[in-house]
Amino acid sequence: MTAPAPGTGDRDGPRLARGFHAASDWVAAGRDELNRINVFPVPDGDTGTNFSLTLRAVADALQALGPASLGDTASTAARAAVLGARGNSGMMLAHFLIGFAEGLEGRATAGAREVAAAVRRGAEALEQALDDPREGTILTVARDAALAAERAADDSPDIGHFLRRLHAESERVLARTPELMAVLKEAGVVDAGGKGFVRMIEGFVRVINGDPILPAQAPSPDEAIAPAALVDIAAERDFQYCTEVLVRGAGLPAANDVRAAMHDFGGSVVVAVAGDVLKIHVHTDTPDAVFTFAERWGTVTARKADDMRAQHRQLAHAERRRVAIVVDSTNDLADAALDRHGIIAVPLQVMFGTETFRDRVDLKPAEF
Amino acid sequence: MVGIFVSAALSGTFASAQAAVHAAGLTGVSLVNSRSASLGLGMLALRAAELADDGWTAPAIARELERIRDQSGALLTVDRYENLLRSGRVSRGKAWLGGLLDIKPVLEVDRTGRVVPVDRVRGAEQVVPRVLTLLEQRLGNRRRQVRFGVAHAEAPETAERVRTALLAAFHPREVLVAPATAVLGTHVGEGAWAVFYQVEDGTPERGDD
Numbered sequence: 362m363t364a365p366a367p368g369t370g371d372r373d374g375p376r377l378a379r380g381f382h383a384a385s386d387w388v389a390a391g392r393d394e395l396n397r398i399n400v401f402p403v404p405d406g407d408t409g410t411n412f413s414l415t416l417r418a419v420a421d422a423l424q425a426l427g428p429a430s431l432g433d434t435a436s437t438a439a440r441a442a443v444l445g446a447r448g449n450s451g452m453m454l455a456h457f458l459i460g461f462a463e464g465l466e467g468r469a470t471a472g473a474r475e476v477a478a479a480v481r482r483g484a485e486a487l488e489q490a491l492d493d494p495r496e497g498t499i500l501t502v503a504r505d506a507a508l509a510a511e512r513a514a515d516d517s518p519d520i521g522h523f524l525r526r527l528h529a530e531s532e533r534v535l536a537r538t539p540e541l542m543a544v545l546k547e548a549g550v551v552d553a554g555g556k557g558f559v560r561m562i563e564g565f566v567r568v569i570n571g572d573p574i575l576p577a578q579a580p581s582p583d584e585a586i587a588p589a590a591l592v593d594i595a596a597e598r599d600f601q602y603c604t605e606v607l608v609r610g611a612g613l614p615a616a617n618d619v620r621a622a623m624h625d626f627g628g629s630v631v632v633a634v635a636g637d638v639l640k641i642h643v644h645t646d647t648p649d650a651v652f653t654f655a656e657r658w659g660t661v662t663a664r665k666a667d668d669m670r671a672q673h674r675q676l677a678h679a680e681r682r683r684v685a686i687v688v689d690s691t692n693d694l695a696d697a698a699l700d701r702h703g704i705i706a707v708p709l710q711v712m713f714g715t716e717t718f719r720d721r722v723d724l725k726p727a728e729f
Numbered sequence: 730m731v732g733i734f735v736s737a738a739l740s741g742t743f744a745s746a747q748a749a750v751h752a753a754g755l756t757g758v759s760l761v762n763s764r765s766a767s768l769g770l771g772m773l774a775l776r777a778a779e780l781a782d783d784g785w786t787a788p789a790i791a792r793e794l795e796r797i798r799d800q801s802g803a804l805l806t807v808d809r810y811e812n813l814l815r816s817g818r819v820s821r822g823k824a825w826l827g828g829l830l831d832i833k834p835v836l837e838v839d840r841t842g843r844v845v846p847v848d849r850v851r852g853a854e855q856v857v858p859r860v861l862t863l864l865e866q867r868l869g870n871r872r873r874q875v876r877f878g879v880a881h882a883e884a885p886e887t888a889e890r891v892r893t894a895l896l897a898a899f900h901p902r903e904v905l906v907a908p909a910t911a912v913l914g915t916h917v918g919e920g921a922w923a924v925f926y927q928v929e930d931g932t933p934e935r936g937d938d
Contacts, residue, residue, distance in 0.1 A: 684781040684790060688733040689742055692771035693880050693907040702778035 610659020
């Protein structure tokens, strides 16, 4: 089949897919800038990488899908985002796309009004999914831009007109994020996740305008193992592990029920359900208990637990220091002291009979 | 990178690290044998972090840590020394300790990083004053730039008492208090505690190469 011309017509599956490809490339091209301005929730410099890799997962899934109806394309994108979500910004994007896909469900094509309604539904889904919605983030950018741009869809059936307006409005809202969040204002930056969202929309606009998309930078070698972003929204307390679980199964519980259950394990809970896939993000001290608990809902197909203290340590002193300080785990300094001074502790092994434990990782002083 | 490890006389960790660095042909890595344990190496790491923040190079930091190490030390006491004997971490003191069931030994981490007995006292209440006296002998009358670390195995009240006494007697930069980690806990046993002192006097202006 011939590819539909970009521009003014109704949106169909292949056009939407092409938009996601462009958005993925455009966000990837701006990745370093997004990483640089990442100060919230935790200044860990990985929002660009996370947002970009989540969109890449979407683009890859659409490539594999091939030409399909608009509804199927959108739901494939949402599902891929849930599966491939990295960090907090990735999870927020996934929620947005879940709502977006719901808005286009069953449609072969859609005009400006329908797309505008779907974008707004995406923003609503995102807001409902968040445990502790904070203004000045992707949430604000997506919601306020969607509302403002809906008027453009009323003015003209031209989808390009709508997307350009959506882009302009999202830029405007993004510029306002420092007023909504003090930490951004102090650092003199806009919200990194919000900016990722704006760049995604810009990618869609550029493909319609026929503007060039810069080739994505090659991912750095360590990117594949880069940890997910740290979501410490007004950290209820200092949890150690950023934990994610992926569960597959028929008859998954409602996202709200899962979220309520996860509150017993920790904070910064984000839960997404798309079809037969459930993804849970939680900050906790007991990742193993979370993994075990999640088994009641289906088959746990992926899990990870990143030690946030270790990540924070490495970042906090990386810029000032040319010399890394490493000490073995028998040093007895408190974790807080290690963090504060940017000292890396490597575990020493303790043997009890035939069992080997890593000091301070598998064993806590209190167990003695 | 500067790597700081538990006393080579107590554990093979330092030797393993040396072997790993050598085998991998790593450059820019300086290893320091703390000749101590617990907060002894913890406090060396704190000093190393300060020097790194001041822009010192790895070899310069390592040299300075070795200099500090050679004027620092630790005193420790155990409630039940069976653990020490069983784990083989007391060499020369082993026989000496044998018959003294009702007597509390005071041990020292010596300049080579070995644990040796230095004194003994009758009754647990005598231990803290004696350790303070021994510290005064080692630190002298001159006011020194010193840090202390008090590590304890399930003896937080004693550790707090020691901390208060150290603050009053020596006006240190800081006194850290910490429960001993699993590794050391297995060696010294419940009720044991130690005072690590780190003398930082005479630090050169800047140790750049």
